[in-house]
Amino acid sequence: MKIKAAVLSAPKTSFNLETIELDTELRSEEILVKIVATGLCHTDLAIRDSQIPFELPAILGHEGSGIVEKIGSNVTKVKIGDHVILAPASCGKCSYCKSGHQSYCINFMPLNFGGKRTDGSCPYHNHSGKEVSAFFFGQSSFATYSLASENNVVKVQDDVELEILGPLGCGIQTGAGTVLNVLQPSAGESIVVSGVGPVGLAAIMAAKAAGCSTIIAVDVHDNRLELAKELGATHVINSLNVVVSDEINNTIHPGGVHYAVDTTGRNAVITQAVGSLRYMGKCVVLAVAPTPNIEIDNAVFTMGRSIQYVVEGDSVPDIFIPQLITLYKKGLFPFDKLIKFYEFDQINQAIEDSEKGITLKAILRMPK
Structure with a gap:
């Protein structure tokens, strides 16, 4: 045909x-x-x-x-x-x-x-x-x-x-699945999402649905940060203006957040995300990296902090996609x-x- x-x-x-x-x-x-x-x-x-x-x-x-x-x-x-x-x-x-x-x-x-x-x-x-x-x-x-x-x-x-x-x-499943299937935050925990395009915003919506009490959106575009607030972010950071890890550790969530999601694949951004974690915190990387190597400062990669790469939100699509549709129909996603x-x-x-x-x-x- x-x-x-x-x-x-x-x-x-x-x-x-x-x-x-x-x-x-x-x-x-x-x-x-x-x-x-x-x-x-x-x-x-x-x-x-x-x-x-x-x-x-x-x-x-x-x-x-x-x-x-x-x-x-x-x-x-x-x-x-x-x-x-x-x-x-x-x-x-x-x-x-x-x-x-x-x-x-x-x-x-x-x-x-x-x-x-x-x-x-x-x-x-x-x-x-x-x-x-x-x-x-x-x-x-x-x-x-x-x-x-x-x-x-x-x-x-x-x-x-x-x-x-x-x-x-794909994209929405990746962001939401990373939070709900992989990180599985408990109600009241904290998360930072770096890069709030579609994947990052899906992660933010999922974090809100999961009951995270501190949800931090990081980007360089103010219009995206405004939408992130509308979709569930409790705090936003334009990384052109401040050092992200300092802003989180010193002001927003002293001691660092439980989880970080990076959708940029950029080494400098990943370093800031890992540096924003509390002890034993976990950073997940989702992006197709623009460079062949992931390199972060060794100084922040200590005290039990970890990095994981996640594909497609580690989802079972036949189960997870209908769940997302249900959340959408209820106004939660x-x-x-x-x-x-x-x-x-x-x-x-x-x-x-x-x-x-x-x-x-x-x-x-x-x-x-």
């Missing part, structure tokens, strides 16, 4: 809408999803900028939501017409998957960054018959239709607007306040606005 897709043909270039031929002769575990909308995530841009290897030309996109159009012979989780969110791919068979840690699937890299099926076949071809890499995060949702597998679709109820739900499959919609053919404008900080979470709506 012919589909429309936003194709990245070369590093550090714009996406071009092209007509792609998709082979819809499904494998037994595959699902064809008509994409309704898809979020734009920093990791898409990391591929564009060659920070993460992925063979080009390629169809990216990994925060898709849509409607099941066709299912393989062995699929039982969903039926045609179901509303679904697409999450990262996992094998479902390794020890990590079976113990509830699909984000650390032993086959995570080939399934999400291999660009083809595991047998090497590619069902996506351009007008000249050339293969186009796809299956990005098991979905490549910068397209009107997506091939996914039973393991990485999450069935959702149809009483919530499907167009807003895609980011729950208003992630829709981050969203700005763009039409599919405005993808490059959405990218530009996101990189300039004009838009927090861009969602591309597919043509109907």
Whole structure:
């Protein structure tokens, strides 16, 4: 079948809408999803900028939501017409998957960054018959239709607007899951979040839902800090104006906070985050780092403090995503306040606005 897709043909270039031929002769575990909308995530841009290897030309996109159009012979989780969110791919068979840690699937890299099926076949071809890499995060949702597998679709109820739900499959899940699944703060504990883009704001909303009494947002953009206060931050710091660790340890929370979440991947920011921790405090890093090494001052990395890297919020998407939707419906997780919609053919404008900080979470709506 012919589909429309936003194709990245070369590093550090714009996406071009092209007509792609998709082979819809499904494998037994595959699902064809008509994409309704898809979020734009920093990791898409990391591929564009060659920070993460992925063979080009390629169809990216990994925060898709849509409607099941066709299912393989062995699929039982969903039926045609179901509303679904697409999450990262996992094998479902390794020890990590079976113990509830699909984000650390032993086959995570080939399934999400291999660009083809595991047998090497590619069902996506351009007008000249050339293969186009796809299956990005098991979905490549910068397209009107997506091939996914039973393991990485999450069935959702149809009483919530499907167009807003895609980011729950990656960015929002990452920030919220890091707090609720990994750090698991007790009511009354404290946390600092450095970088309050979509992932950081999801962490802040989750910290509020968990009952943290001190929630500190750190950023260099005052407009983002204002939104952070609206979503649950009790204190905000513009790091252009003060030394973050000094402000926290001396003024906001003497002795340091229990937890820190960094969404920037920048060494200087991580050092300040770790320096803001109390003894035995924990810092979690979420970002695709702009440099090859994480380096922090040894002086702050003492007294039982620790750093952990977390992938996708260490979530079980089939369980966690419906939980987030429930919190949203109860008014406890208003992630829709981050969203700005763009039409599919405005993808490059959405990218530009996101990189300039004009838009927090861009969602591309597919043509109907």
